[in-house]
Amino acid sequence: MNLKEIRVSRKLKVQEVSDYLCCLPSVYSRYENGKREPSIDILLKLSKLYGVSVDYLIGNDEVIDTSITEKEAAMISAMRQADERARQDAIALLELHTVNKKI
The missing domain is CATH 1.10.260.40 (lambda repressor-like DNA-binding domains)
Incomplete structure (x- = not known):
């Protein structure tokens, strides 16, 4: 600093x-x-x-973006309204399509 x-x-x-x-x-x-x-x-x-x-x-230059997009907000809203089975299916589907990002 x-x-x-x-x-x-x-x-x-x-x-x-x-x-x-x-x-x-x-x-x-x-x-x-x-x-x-x-x-x-x-x-x-x-x-x-x-x-x-x-x-x-304190010199922490790394900035972490914690904002969410409109699509992410829509997904959260839909997830909250879905039943448990639909939530599990959605998570499983997204995990299948996870992209490994280089850090």
């Missing part, structure tokens, strides 16, 4: 961020310099302040 880069891009001073976090500027400077790990509470506050996700703050 590069907290200093984010802070500078937001035109904030160390004192302003440390006041927001209710900590000493020296403590926040240690977060920026990697000499101290921020707690989850601090990460959540920084996420809100900087307008970025906690994942972004």
